Amino acid sequence: MTQLSAAQNGASGSTSGPAGGGKTLYGGKGTRRITVRDIAAAKERGEKWPMLTAYDATTASVFDEAGIPVMLVGDSAGNCHLGYETTVPVTLDEMTMLSAAVVRGTSRALIVADLPFGSYQEGPVQALRSATRLVKEAGVGAVKLEGGERSHRQIELLVESGIPVMAHIGLTPQSVNAMGYRVQGRGEEAAQQLLRDAKAVQDAGAFAVVLELVPAELAGEVTRVLQIPTVGIGAGAATDAQVLVWTDMLGLTGGRVPKFVKQYADLRAVMRGAAEAFAEDVVSGTFPEESHSVH
Numbered sequence: 001m002t003q004l005s006a007a008q009n010g011a012s013g014s015t016s017g018p019a020g021g022g023k024t025l026y027g028g029k030g031t032r033r034i035t036v037r038d039i040a041a042a043k044e045r046g047e048k049w050p051m052l053t054a055y056d057a058t059t060a061s062v063f064d065e066a067g068i069p070v071m072l073v074g075d076s077a078g079n080c081h082l083g084y085e086t087t088v089p090v091t092l093d094e095m096t097m098l099s100a101a102v103v104r105g106t107s108r109a110l111i112v113a114d115l116p117f118g119s120y121q122e123g124p125v126q127a128l129r130s131a132t133r134l135v136k137e138a139g140v141g142a143v144k145l146e147g148g149e150r151s152h153r154q155i156e157l158l159v160e161s162g163i164p165v166m167a168h169i170g171l172t173p174q175s176v177n178a179m180g181y182r183v184q185g186r187g188e189e190a191a192q193q194l195l196r197d198a199k200a201v202q203d204a205g206a207f208a209v210v211l212e213l214v215p216a217e218l219a220g221e222v223t224r225v226l227q228i229p230t231v232g233i234g235a236g237a238a239t240d241a242q243v244l245v246w247t248d249m250l251g252l253t254g255g256r257v258p259k260f261v262k263q264y265a266d267l268r269a270v271m272r273g274a275a276e277a278f279a280e281d282v283v284s285g286t287f288p289e290e291s292h293s294v295h
């Protein structure tokens, strides 16, 4: 096992004490790998925390330097990194390769990898086989899977087997062909179902749960009722944590982005401008200069 994956599994270094050796998940100065126990402690302190997706080592290393405590190797890599239309075609081989790169690029963040569509729906044994690959081959510290009550047996077996699980309820994009991309939990019946899903994943042993595209008031109610942290995306301000897809947040995603996205930079314009400047320099003979040449 590499040093990195050993640390990711909590097999080396101290696993007690404050998060990453610091006092808080974000802004803590420590360098050891954050664990799911640090995440639980943050909820007890009432501390909010950020999560970003990452799909490659270079980007992940930037977010690690920024102090982002949890990174998700999301199957949004399908549409944000690999050029598919949706997350549905993403394979476990692809997730394993991308997750290994993100683990190699980081030293402090807890790395969570999405189990892709088709890698856990057959049942708990398939889920365990798939999650084991992400833990052993990529070195991630936790996995995420979609579904509430419908996935509780998978969550139970993974947790029993020593693999921390982040659940994901509300809008579950792997089911786009059945449910579309619509707000979930609107109306009394749907709200009760979301609450049942939230309790089911907590009872099954999940260490946190993503709430995607659910009304802010309902996300607040789930957050108050649960002992485990909620991670919101399009779920209002009351959740314990917030997650965004990194290419959306930095203005790199081509085409439409969901309305819950806040854009913190326009990397697409920066990269396009730089590529055009390079091209013009080459065409005009301005690059390379003497200083870029060897003799």
Ligand SMILES: Nc1nc(=O)c2c([nH]1)NC[C@@H]1CN(c3ccc(C(=O)N[C@@H](CCC(=O)O)C(=O)O)cc3)CN21
Residues within 6 Å of the ligand: 075, 076, 079, 080, 087, 171, 173, 181, 182, 183, 213, 245, 248, 253, 257, 258, 259, 260
């Ligand atoms: N680039 C990107 N960002 C994401 O946040 C994201 C992905 N891809 N891929 C995986 C899932 C899919 N997600 C999605 C996809 C579409 C909508 C969407 O169309 N939302 C509508 C609102 C729909 C409604 O009001 O019912 C929107 O306009 O935001 C939302 C989340 C979130 N995830």
Ligand SMILES: CC(C)C(=O)C(=O)O
Residues within 6 Å of the ligand: 053, 072, 073, 074, 075, 076, 077, 114, 168, 210, 212, 233, 243, 245
């Ligand atoms: C949107 C987040 C929660 C996700 O599942 C992904 O990026 O794949």
Ligand SMILES: [Mg+2]
Residues within 6 Å of the ligand: 074, 075, 076, 087, 114
């Ligand atoms: Mg996902």
